[in-house]
Amino acid sequence: MATVELTDLVTQYPNGVRGVDGVDLAIADGEFFALLGPSGCGKTTLLRTLAGLEGATEGRVRIGERDVTALEPGERDVAMVFQDYALFPHMTVSENIAYPLRIQKVARGEREERARESADPLSLGALLERRPAQLSGGQQQRVALARAIACHPQVFLFDEPLSNLDARLRLEARTFLKQLQRRLGVTTVFVTHDQAEALAMSDRMAVMEAGRIRQVGTPREVFQRPASLFVANFIGATPMNLLEGAVRGGRIDLGGVSVPLPAGHSGLGDGERVVWGVRPEYVATAGDGVPADEVVEGEVSAVENLGVTVLVTVAVGGRDGEEGVEVRAVLPEDDEPEVGARLRLHPQTARVLLYRADDDGALVEP
Amino acid sequence: MNPVVRTLLSRVGGYVGACLLVVFFALPLLWLVLTPFTPNPTYRASLSGVTLDNFRALVDNPQVWPSIRNSLVLAGGSALLVVALAALAAYALSRVRVPGRDQLLYALLLLSSIVTGTAAMVPLFLMLFQLGLIDRQVGVVLVLTGGLLPAAVFMLKDFVDSVPRSYEESARVFGAKPNQVLRHVVLPVIRPGMATVGVWALVQVWGNFLVPYVLLANPSKQPAAVVMYTFYDAGGQPDFALISTFALVYSVPVVLLYLVVNRRYGFAFQGGIKG
Numbered sequence: 001m002a003t004v005e006l007t008d009l010v011t012q013y014p015n016g017v018r019g020v021d022g023v024d025l026a027i028a029d030g031e032f033f034a035l036l037g038p039s040g041c042g043k044t045t046l047l048r049t050l051a052g053l054e055g056a057t058e059g060r061v062r063i064g065e066r067d068v069t070a071l072e073p074g075e076r077d078v079a080m081v082f083q084d085y086a087l088f089p090h091m092t093v094s095e096n097i098a099y100p101l102r103i104q105k106v107a108r109g110e111r112e113e114r115a116r117e118s119a120d121p122l123s124l125g126a127l128l129e130r131r132p133a134q135l136s137g138g139q140q141q142r143v144a145l146a147r148a149i150a151c152h153p154q155v156f157l158f159d160e161p162l163s164n165l166d167a168r169l170r171l172e173a174r175t176f177l178k179q180l181q182r183r184l185g186v187t188t189v190f191v192t193h194d195q196a197e198a199l200a201m202s203d204r205m206a207v208m209e210a211g212r213i214r215q216v217g218t219p220r221e222v223f224q225r226p227a228s229l230f231v232a233n234f235i236g237a238t239p240m241n242l243l244e245g246a247v248r249g250g251r252i253d254l255g256g257v258s259v260p261l262p263a264g265h266s267g268l269g270d271g272e273r274v275v276w277g278v279r280p281e282y283v284a285t286a287g288d289g290v291p292a293d294e295v296v297e298g299e300v301s302a303v304e305n306l307g308v309t310v311l312v313t314v315a316v317g318g319r320d321g322e323e324g325v326e327v328r329a330v331l332p333e334d335d336e337p338e339v340g341a342r343l344r345l346h347p348q349t350a351r352v353l354l355y356r357a358d359d360d361g362a363l364v365e366p
Numbered sequence: 367m368n369p370v371v372r373t374l375l376s377r378v379g380g381y382v383g384a385c386l387l388v389v390f391f392a393l394p395l396l397w398l399v400l401t402p403f404t405p406n407p408t409y410r411a412s413l414s415g416v417t418l419d420n421f422r423a424l425v426d427n428p429q430v431w432p433s434i435r436n437s438l439v440l441a442g443g444s445a446l447l448v449v450a451l452a453a454l455a456a457y458a459l460s461r462v463r464v465p466g467r468d469q470l471l472y473a474l475l476l477l478s479s480i481v482t483g484t485a486a487m488v489p490l491f492l493m494l495f496q497l498g499l500i501d502r503q504v505g506v507v508l509v510l511t512g513g514l515l516p517a518a519v520f521m522l523k524d525f526v527d528s529v530p531r532s533y534e535e536s537a538r539v540f541g542a543k544p545n546q547v548l549r550h551v552v553l554p555v556i557r558p559g560m561a562t563v564g565v566w567a568l569v570q571v572w573g574n575f576l577v578p579y580v581l582l583a584n585p586s587k588q589p590a591a592v593v594m595y596t597f598y599d600a601g602g603q604p605d606f607a608l609i610s611t612f613a614l615v616y617s618v619p620v621v622l623l624y625l626v627v628n629r630r631y632g633f634a635f636q637g638g639i640k641g
Contacts, residue, residue: 051535053535053538072538073538073539074538074541074542075541076539079539079540082532082535082536083532086532086533088537088550088551090554099540100541103540104541147540
């Protein structure tokens with residue numbers, strides 16, 4: 001068990017592209033940590049640098065008490081599960097699981113025993129003599145996990161461990177992985193491009209973009225208070241409402257519609273450009289008790305069924321030749337409106353976040 | 367013409383053409399299989415009585431068995447050397463970025479046909495003479511290996527290219543040293559390719575006449591392909607009994623090898639991991 005510490009880490013490819021561009025990160029002992037980001041953001045490069053498969057151009061990597069920056073992958077005491085699982089096709093399941101032990105020159109009898117020990121809890125006991133090609137995707141994934149477990153590493157590194165599974169199996173594997181990690185208590189870093197996966201599984205997560213970390217926090221923190229427009233856009237099953245407007249007379253004018261300024265933002269000057277953001281889940285239909293100045297009213301332009309909820313897009317404003325804006329809300333299935341109907345929405349002002357309307361799009365702290 | 371008739375005719379024509387083609391290629395094979403068992407072999411493939419006398423004559427010939435052994439030494443040695451060197455070269459060329467790598471490979475491939483070709487025999491002879499390798503089997507093995515290597519590297523590189531890098535990286539993270547990665551992961555995965563290339567190299571050398579004929583002087587070192595050339599009687603007539611029987615015996619090891627390897631690995635001329 002160990003902590004992982006990255007200091008000023010830069011990984012530059014021979015062609016000059018910086019896959020990782022100045023990352024500082026501390027991962028606690030036993031933590032289940034997610035690296036999340038769109039493809040090409042450097043999350044896999046960061047994981048590979050941690051594993052030692054890519055050399056760090058600048059900065060340090062520490063695992064536990066050791067500085068492993070200059071060490072070979074095999075000397076870092078980490079185990080990695082690859083996206084394609086990287087099971088050796090010419091070896092049986094048992095030989096695959098015991099391969100790390102073969103490298104450590106453990107005797108054959110003990111190897112087989114320890115392979116069985118790691119395989120049994122993952123219900124692979126009956127498959128030990130099969131070859132990887134004879135296994136299903138889910139079984140292959142469990143073999144890859146068993147192989148990682150068998151070498152008792154200080155840190156697990158998972159590269160998109162669930163992306164090769166079909167949707168149904170992925171949900172089961174998510175729960176399973178989380179339970180397994182909790183039971184083993186081994187520090188785990190996993191890479192994913194699926195924000196739902198990161199939110200569901202991790203203890204803490206880092207959102208990456210262009211080789212840099214944009215936000216680190218618990219899934220709840222990142223979901224509720226995305227630190228920038230990029231994170232706000234990236235996190236969440238339904239896209240967040242992000243509308244640009246200007247502060248005017250203690251309210252925010254979004255063009256055709258004005259909304260209240262959230263509490264604690266009275267310091268913003270008149271005319272200042274901001275982005276008003278609220279998750280569709282935090283927008284409800286306005287009941288009778290809602291003050292009129294908090295209501296956003298418009299015409300329903302689209303209704304998407306999400307199962308127990310519906311995602312409703314409402315065109316707001318747009319009178320007098322002005323261009324209107326669209327506000328989305330997630331409503332219970334019973335409240336499903338007709339397309340074209342007038343709808344009064346109530347964004348929960350306490351959940352509204354304001355961002356700077358510039359390139360960084362940083363969160364405006366109250 | 368009625369389209370049905372036309373289809374029928376074109377199909378009949380196709381089959382007749384195919385049959386003629388089969389006969390054309392099958393006749394020599396028929397001759398090869400039948401003639402050793404006929405009492406008075408000629409150019410004609412006919413079975414007029416069955417006899418094993420020809421085989422007795424072959425067994426009694428003092429040149430036959432040593433020449434088969436020589437063939438095995440030359441072909442086996444070359445095949446092993448070709449596979450071993452080509453596997454290493456293919457791995458390196460597949461994994462290390464070398465500027466102009468593909469051009470280099472194509473150039474080698476083109477030039478390789480010259481190495482064992484007729485045009486290069488004089489310089490090769492002189493070179494081996496300087497090296498003191500004339501009339502030595504190791505010289506023949508080296509020359510043939512050199513000629514086969516580029517094509518072998520080319521074929522094997524395709525197999526290595528198809529091995530996912532994650533296999534090697536996975537082994538490295540578990541602490542495998544480069545030679546362990548090669549021995550435990552890469553070589554076993556490309557084994558079918560190595561088997562294919564090995565058989566291919568063996569067959570090439572097995573049937574090669576020119577190189578051993580020129581580079582070996584002592585008849586006792588000559589392989590079967592060269593010795594067969596000496597089976598003429600005093601009058602300059604080919605000794606059909608000996609030639610046909612020897613030809614059959616000569617082809618058996620290659621056919622056997624093919625069957626064994628095909629059974630074990632299945633022939634593949636392109637890399638690929640079965641899912």
